[in-house]
Structures are given as structure tokens and as C-alpha cells.
Amino acid sequence: MGKILHLLFCILISNIIISSAQDCRSYTFTNNAIYATCVSLPVQNSHLHWNYHSTNGTVDLAYRHTGVSTSNWVAWALNVNGNGMVGAQALVALVHSNGSVQPYTSAVSGYGTALQPSSLSFDVPVIRAEIVNGDVVIYATLVLPSGGTSFNQVWQMGPVSNGAPGAHPLGSENRNSVGTVDFVSGQTGAGGGVGGSLLHRRNTHGVLNAVSWGILMPMGAMVARYLRVFKVAHPAWFYIHVAIQATAYGVGVAGWGTGLKLGSDSEGIKYTTHRNIGITLFAFGTLQVFALLLRPKPDNKYRIYWNIYHASIGYATISLGITNVFKGLDILDPEKKWKHAYIGVLISLAAIAALLEAFTWFIVLKRKKEEKQQEPNGAYGSNGYGNGHSQAA
Ligand code: HEM
Numbered sequence: 001m002g003k004i005l006h007l008l009f010c011i012l013i014s015n016i017i018i019s020s021a022q023d024c025r026s027y028t029f030t031n032n033a034i035y036a037t038c039v040s041l042p043v044q045n046s047h048l049h050w051n052y053h054s055t056n057g058t059v060d061l062a063y064r065h066t067g068v069s070t071s072n073w074v075a076w077a078l079n080v081n082g083n084g085m086v087g088a089q090a091l092v093a094l095v096h097s098n099g100s101v102q103p104y105t106s107a108v109s110g111y112g113t114a115l116q117p118s119s120l121s122f123d124v125p126v127i128r129a130e131i132v133n134g135d136v137v138i139y140a141t142l143v144l145p146s147g148g149t150s151f152n153q154v155w156q157m158g159p160v161s162n163g164a165p166g167a168h169p170l171g172s173e174n175r176n177s178v179g180t181v182d183f184v185s186g187q188t189g190a191g192g193g194v195g196g197s198l199l200h201r202r203n204t205h206g207v208l209n210a211v212s213w214g215i216l217m218p219m220g221a222m223v224a225r226y227l228r229v230f231k232v233a234h235p236a237w238f239y240i241h242v243a244i245q246a247t248a249y250g251v252g253v254a255g256w257g258t259g260l261k262l263g264s265d266s267e268g269i270k271y272t273t274h275r276n277i278g279i280t281l282f283a284f285g286t287l288q289v290f291a292l293l294l295r296p297k298p299d300n301k302y303r304i305y306w307n308i309y310h311a312s313i314g315y316a317t318i319s320l321g322i323t324n325v326f327k328g329l330d331i332l333d334p335e336k337k338w339k340h341a342y343i344g345v346l347i348s349l350a351a352i353a354a355l356l357e358a359f360t361w362f363i364v365l366k367r368k369k370e371e372k373q374q375e376p377n378g379a380y381g382s383n384g385y386g387n388g389h390s391q392a393a
Pocket residue numbers: 075076077083084085086088090108111112113114115154155156158165166167168170174175176177178193194266269
């Protein structure tokens with residue numbers, strides 16, 4: 001039984017491999033050109049067909065991007081000296097709204113590129129492009145640079161508006177259209193991405209900030225709001241609150257630093273809202289820490305204003321923090337599960353807060369009643385800004 005299943009599985013797999021290869025090989029070009037090698041690229045429904053001439057180190061290729069409608073551009077590029085998009089030596093085809101296709105070359109110098117025509121770091125004696133039933137094909141001859149045969153490659157599709165190419169989307173298909181190509185062996189591979197290190201730094205930035213501004217800060221605020229109602233939690237709630245917020249602030253500053261570094265390393269990319277909220281958060285967080293040192297004594301008559309101020313900035317920081325975690329998740333565009341996980345954490349925190357809120361009111365009202373019956377000057381107030389609720393603070 002196991003053997004038969006194994007056999008069926010092998011047949012199935014080899015069928016899949018053969019049929020995808022056939023999809024690549026069986027394509028008939030309008031000029032009936034025959035290419036000895038063809039690979040289907042892993043994302044964005046694209047194929048690369050080529051003939052390599054070892055005598056003069058040139059390659060004739062056809063890059064085919066399927067499912068393209070008018071008012072879009074497609075591009076395929078070698079990145080000779082670097083990784084990912086920056087440094088890409090691109091063959092571009094603009095498909096105008098009237099259906100005409102304009103081929104040209106463009107050396108991409110940064111993420112802010114407008115994809116202007118320019119010459120590449122190697123010779124491209126021939127470039128031409130067409131669109132046939134939604135397949136955009138760029139035909140070109142490349143004189144491979146410095147006699148090399150194996151390179152990093154990237155490919156992409158984006159919109160054309162008013163005749164000019166616009167920024168492509170940044171979904172996972174658009175970020176993962178990187179790899180390597182060996183024109184001699186016909187091997188293509190993964191790699192050639194924007195260094196695992198950049199992605200790694202983005203993820204570090206995301207985790208640090210989500211944990212600090214997005215989870216620890218709200219927890220610290222909940223401690224301050226709900227724990228102080230319990231007589232046994234005096235003065236512990238205050239120290240727990242300070243400990244959590246100080247940790248959150250420390251982690252948050254580290255996260256903020258990684259954000260600044262990411263921003264300065266990627267000239268030309270601007271996530272203005274995310275950045276401005278980040279700066280505001282840092283300011284608010286710092287303000288809260290200093291405010292703690294400057295707070296009036298509990299019995300000072302100005303203390304109530306300080307309390308109001310401290311709580312308002314605190315709540316503002318938390319809402320901005322949560323907003324910015326979502327903005328960051330949209331930019332990073334990780335697997336959906338991370339967003340779901342964060343939403344799950346928020347829902348749990350909110351559920352706990354709702355329970356404690358109800359419980360707090362219950363306790364406070366009960367105490368008010370008892371106070372009325374026994375002694376008029378009760379020691380423990382509510383979590384409002386009344387008197388006496390924060391001896392420790
Ligand atoms: C209209 C011109 C273009 C603009 C404005 C643009 C903008 C961007 C931006 C902002 C990013 C993300 C950076 C980040 O995540 O921090 C990016 C990534 C990427 N772009 Fe472009 N791009 C353009 C053209 C191209 C072209 C022509 C190609 C390929 C031939 C390409 C391939 C890629 C790839 C593979 C990535 C992900 C890997 C990486 O970050 O290098 N882009 N692009």
C-alpha cells in the first residue's frame with residue numbers, strides 16, 4: 001500500500017514538474033524565436049527564456065510577464081553589484097493606455113527612482129517589447145558584464161499613469177521577486193534578496209515596537225488603573241506600574257532607534273505617517289518618564305492636575321502606539337498570522353480591562369456606601385483623580 005502511494009505521489013510530482021516546464025517551453029513567440037533555456041520564475045507569473053553564446057559572452061533573452069493589462073509597466077533586471085532593487089540594471093516595458101508598448105533600459109539607483117531611461121552598466125545592443133494576449137514580452141540582447149555568467153536578478157510590475165511609471169505595490173509577491181540566474185547552467189535560485197539582514201532589521205524593529213508601545217505600555221496602564229483599587233496592592237501597584245513602563249520605554253527607545261536607522265538607510269522611501277507617529281510616541285514616552293520625576297506630592301493641591309495630565313498623555317501614547325503597530329504591520333506586510341496574533345493580544349487585554357473596570361466600579365460603589373455608614377473620610381478613592389488613592393506615588 002505504502003509503495004503504491006509513493007509511486008502515485010512520484011507520478012503526480014513529476015507531472016507537475018513536466019507540465020510547468022512545458023508551460024515555459026511550449027510558448028510560441030510571435031517571431032518564432034526558439035530559446036534553448038526557459039525558467040518559470042517563482043512569483044509574479046513570469047518566465048525567462050534565453051540563448052547563451054559562449055563565444056562572445058552575450059545572451060539573447062525574452063522576459064515574459066503574463067496577465068498584464070494596459071497602463072502597467074513590467075521590468076526585469078540583473079543586479080550586477082548588489083542585491084534587490086537598488087542597483088538593478090533594468091529592461092523596462094511601459095504599456096501605455098492606448099496599448100502601445102515602449103521598451104527602454106533604466107539603471108535603478110534608489111527606491112525613489114522614477115524609472116527614467118538611462119544606459120546600463122553593460123551593453124544592451126537590442127531591446128524590443130510587445131504585448132500579446134496580456135503577455136508582455138521584452139526581447140533583448142545583453143553583453144554580459146565582466147565575462148560573468150551568474151547574477152542576481154529581480155523582476156517587477158507596476159502602474160503607468162499619465163504615461164509615466166509609478167511605484168509598484170509592496171505585497172509579498174513584489175518583495176520576493178528576487179533571485180539568481182546562471183545563464184550557462186540554466187539554474188535559477190532564491191537569494192539575491194535585499195540581504196536577509198535588512199528584512200531581519202525590519203522584523204526586529206517591528207517586534208521591539210509592538211512589544212513595547214503596543215503591549216507593555218497598555219499593560220502598565222492597566223496596572224495603574226485597576227490594581228490600585230485593591231487595598232493589598234498598595235503601594236505595590238505603583239512600583240509594578242513604574243517597572244513595566246520603564247521596561248516598555250527602554251524597549252521602545254531601542255525600537256525607535258532601529259526605526260531611525262531603517263529610515264536613514266533607505267533614502268527615497270517615505271512612510272510619513274508611520275514616521276511622524278513614531279516621533280510623537282518617543283516624545284510622549286520621554287515626557288511621561290520625566291513627569292514621573294517631577295510629580296507633586298500626593299497631598300499637594302496641584303497633584304490632581306498632574307494626574308489628569310499624566311493620564312491623558314498616557315492614554316494618547318497607548319492609542320498612538322497601537323495605531324502605529326498596525327501601520328507598521330501594513331508596511332512590513334508579514335504573513336497575516338502576525339496581524340491576527342496582535343489583534344488577539346489586544347482583544348485579550350481589552351477583555352481583561354472590561355472585567356476589571358466593572359469590578360472596580362463595584363468595589364468603589366460598595367466602599368462609598370460603607371464610608372457613608374461608617375467614617376466620612378475614607379482612605380481609598382476610586383481610580384479617578386480623587387484624593388488619597390495614591391499614597392505611594
Ligand atoms: C517606479 C519605480 C519604482 C519605485 C518607486 C520602487 C519602489 C520600491 C520601494 C519603496 C520598495 C520597498 C523598499 C522597502 O521595503 O523598504 C521596493 C522594493 C522592491 N522593488 Fe521597487 N520600485 C520601482 C521599480 C522597481 C523595478 C524596475 C524593479 C525590478 C526590476 C523593482 C523591484 C523591487 C524588488 C524586487 C523589491 C523588493 C526587494 C528590495 O527591497 O530590493 N522595483 N521598490
